[in-house]
Amino acid sequence: MSVFTYRNGVLHAEDVALPAIADAVGTPFYCYSHAALTAAYRSYADAFEGQDAAVCYAVKANSNLAVIRTFADLGAGADVVSEGEMRRALAAGVPAERIVFSGVGKTRGEMRAALEAGIHQINVESVPELEALSEVATSMGVEAPIAIRVNPDVDAGTHAKIATGKKENKFGIDWDHAREVYGRAAALPGLAPLGIAVHIGSQLTDLAPFRAAYERVVELLHALRADGIDIRRLDLGGGLGIRYREESPPDLTAYAGMVRSITGNLGCRVTLEPGRSLVGNAGILVARVIFVKQGLHRRFLIVDAAMNDLIRPTLYDAYHAIVPVREPGPNPDIAPIDVVGPVCESGDTFALQRPLPAMGADELVAFHSAGAYGAVMSSTYNTRPLAPEVLVRGDAFAVVRPRPSIEAMLAAERMPDWLA
Incomplete structure (x- = not known):
């Protein structure tokens, strides 16, 4: 489903012409489609209908409160990796019992906040984290529901910077030590080891790595149950890819069928944590051409x-x-x-020798598939204000994060007394 289409020669987001948004908020800006977000979530819900499965949106992909609220209203939970993301999810209306806290480096303060909130599950990634969480939970007089994230040593075949399931990656417990670590978790006070978690990477376009990882998880589940550890939950992570160019992402029905065939007879609740596949193609970045520069050897937009x-x-x-x-x-x-952009870095380049129609100064351009890891990874480098974010629904749009003024950016800083 594409909601970004040309009408009467102008690119629209749903029923709103993009130049109208540019006139109202300036450029650059991010634009998200409520219809596309809704359709993406319902595709997951429909594919897993009839299974004991929960969809917990991976907030790190796009943490805008309006985006999270859109999914929460549809019944989604949230997968978070910081206290800040947890508080965002709660503020956006995600019930605590639908929140999973992942991440390799949780602080004791974050552990305490998660337990105080009463979230569904904490995914533990190391023995030191197990021991720290045990201390925190015991000091609070509560029992922490946990899954242990295991590293199945499966090559997801994705970009090295977004691969997370190989033995050299920092994530999870090494496969060979997983059973031993579960035994340690069962012996520690304040912990309830209820689940197994796995996540092998992002932007996967082949089901084979998922199958290999999930089959290893089931193998571990049977071993743990034989050890007397009552595993009732399987957190299968996210990672399904989207189409940026010529990729062929897996069909969700096929993915759900594969999950059912592997886990359906285990008596476990399955948690899925999609991020990019829910928001990636629901957002675009719109910019304005400043100059067209003709160099000696190439042209620059x-x-x-x-x-x-x-x-x-x-x-x-x-x-x-x-x-x-x-x-x-x-x-x-x-x-x-x-x-290219105006930042003083050679790396400030969006595309090299991209075949494009002729464009001139002041014309608008749109960058597709920018809903995931776009605004959420942005910065104020070169003292450039963050781009506003806009949510469109039908023929209406709302600014869901305004552009800060440079004055507000400067006012957030403080001069020490000896320089004042």
């Missing part, structure tokens, strides 16, 4: 968005489709051009 707004191309060499907001006429003149 300089736009007012930069690497601080969308870092994925710089960080991951990621591809985002780039299109003019005004639809080109028939048989447009297509030529290669570098699409």
Whole structure:
């Protein structure tokens, strides 16, 4: 489902023309579609209908409160990796009993906050974390419901910076030590080891790595039950890819069928933690052309968005489709051009020699598939204000995070007495 389409020669988000938003909020800006968010969630819910499965949205993909609230209203839980994300989920209306707290480096303060909130589960990733959580829970007089994240040593075949399930990655308990660590968890006070968690990476477009990881998890489950540990929950993580360019993401019905075939007879509640696949193609970044620069050897399309707004191309060499907001006429003149931002870094480059129709100063361009890991990873580098975020529903739009003024950015800092 694409909600970003040309109508009468102008790119729209649902029923709203993008130039109208640009006139109201300026550029660059992020734009999300309520219809696309809803359709993505319902695709998961429909695929897993009839299974004992919960969808907990991975907040790190896009932590805007309105986005989280959209999913919460549809029945989603939340997968969080910090106290801040947990508080965002709660503020957006996700019930505590639908929140899972993941992450490799939780502080004792975060553990306490999670237990005070009464969340569904804490996913533990190391023996020191087990021991710290035991101390915190015991001091509070409560029992922490936990799953232990295991590292199945499965190569997800994805980008090295988003692979999380191989033995050299920092995440989870090494497969060979998992059974021993569960025994340690069962012996510690204040802990209730109820589940097994696994997450092997992001932007996966093949079901085979998932199957390999889940089959290893089931093998561990049977061993733990034989040890007398009552495993009732399986947290299968997220990682399903989306289409940025020519990828062929797995069909959700096929994915759900695979999960059912492996886990369906175990008597366990399954938790799924999609992020990118819920929000990635529900958002775009809109920018304005500042200049077209003709160099000696190549041309540059300089736009007012930069690497601080969308870092994925710089960080991951990621591809985002780039299109003019005004639809080109028939048989447009297509030529290669570098699409770059104004930040003083050579890495501030969105695309090299991208074939694009001719565009001029002040024209609008849209970067597709920017709903995941776009605004949430942005910064104020070069003292550039964060781009506003806009949510569209039908023919209406609302600013769900305004652009801060430079004055507000400066006012947030303090001068020491000896410089005042």
